[in-house]
Amino acid sequence: MWCTEQGIDLTDSSKVFDRVTLLVAISGLLVMASILVLVVRGTSVAEADVSGAVAEVQLTEFSISGDLKVPEGPVVLSVSNAGTIVHNLALVDGPRTPDLNAGEQARLDLGEMEAGEYQIICAVPGHESSGMSATLIVGDAAAAAPHTAHSASEYAAMDMAMTESILAFPASTEGSGNQLLEPNVLPDGTMQFEITIAISPWEVEAGRFVEAWTYNGQVPGPAMRVDDGDRVEVTFHNELPMGTDVHFHGVRLENQMDGVAPLTQPLIEPGDSFTYSFVAVGPAVSMYHAHHHGQLQVPNGLFGTIVIGDTPLPIGRVIGGIEVPEDLEVVTEFPMVLNDAGVIGYSLNGKSFPATEPLAVALDDWFVVHYYNEGLQIHPMHLHGFPQLVFSKDGYPLDEPYWVDTLNVAPGERYSILVHADAPGAWVWHCHILNHVEREDGMFGMVTAVIVEP
Ligand SMILES: [Cu+2]
DSSP states (O other), X not given: OHHHHTTOOTTOHHXXXXXXXXXXXXXXXXXXXXXXXXXXXXXXXXXXXXXXXXXXXXXXXXXXXXXXEEOSEEEEEEEEEOSSSOBOOEEXXXXXXOOBOTTOEEEEEEEEEOSEEEEEEOOSTTTTTTTOEEEEEESOXXXXXXXXXXXXXXXXXXXXHHHHHXXXXXXOOSOOSOOBOOOEEOTTOOEEEEEEEEEEEEEEETTXXXXXXXXXXXXXXXXXXXXXXXXXXXXXXXOSSSOBOOEEETOOXXXXXXXXXXXXXXXXXXXXXXXXXXXXXXXXXXXXXXXXXXXXXXXXXXXXXXXXXXXXXXXXXXXXXXXXXXXXXXXXXXXXXXXXXXXXXXXXTTBXXXXXXXEEEETTOEEEEEEEEOSSSXXXXXXXXXXXXXXXXXXXXXXXXXXXXXXEEOTTOEEEEEEEOOSOEEXXXXXXXXXXXXXXXXXXXXXXXXXXXX
16 A cells, blocks of 8 residues: 555544645645636736737847837837847937847836837947947837928928038048158168057047047047058057057068967057067058957047058059050049948048048049048948049059949958049049938038049
8 A cells, every 4th residue: 555655544534634635735726826827928928919018129230120119108128139249229318238148138128108219229339330220119100100200391401401511511620530650760770650549539520529549649540651671660558448459450460460469469458558560561551450359449440551662553554445644643642441330430531521521633633542441331432423443452453453433342441543533523422321421410421522623
């Protein structure tokens, strides 16, 4: 008898009664618990189905997607980081999730919300301007559809804003980047440069100052120009609140000068200095920028250009039926450094339109532009009026130069182009991703112009 084996004496009737009572009680509890689970599950499913108040939102590089239309009332976002790097989700001027590593989730309780459009962004520096911005529509979707919501007076205001923003060009601002840095020439001919890295105010557009991360207080940092074969020493003094390093992107040098802490050198700690030395190998059209936390430091302003020697031009050749004269003189070499993130945002040479610098030339001049993309996105650079002859990629002269009117420049890439200014006028020059250059309050960002005097 199993009960006896378990030590219960079946001959004792009171003990048997106790045991039965206990079993009944346990069974009852289990049934109650099951009912409770069903009720709870039923309630939560009903809430999601009927009110839609818990919306699923996914974060990736660099977009925000998911259920971005929710009913009026209490709104809770279930936020998942489906990307590969850290993101968060913030209601502009409202609550935000903690930083979420790849694969992590969090709930963002936005409380009671009235019908309308609300902006939600990733607040990690640089991510909003890279595309992590979306509109959360609360309530009647029809009331919030962006292209039907404008009244005639709102369209008229948009017309005026666009006109005014364009007429403000070129707006003057404090500071300009790419200033030629004079070397100290040592007795043995070494070209010695000194650069201080610090956070300094930078006027991106008229009246809008940001806390930029700068080389010698400029964005882009000072331009360095050396000859093929020069011995070069560049000393960087770190006055940032964090460590940094400097990678010479596109310059041939020894591994220990490659600027990748802690792999090739120790981190340059705050208050410390580091000297990079190399023998310049040209021709090169190159950049220098932070490598350590580049996702933060570079978009915020830590980038500059270094050109070694002269890249040969395809003079005296006929390319695509167009002759490039043997005796042409290049009137200027214009650096065009692209950025799209961080505190600087969409910009050309550290400035946002209408504060961008126009390029002024005379009729029939030939000029060279070096494009450098230090941003996080591709930018198809379109010049009105003139074809661009691409003669060098990443500083390497092309055997087969080619003509374009729009040139796609990816992050890290450099292209060198030759232009013949053979028609007078103010010719707009801009990235052709239209929301990199225009928004409801007018033209901004990656636009400038070539102004050809007759
Ligand atoms: Cu662009």
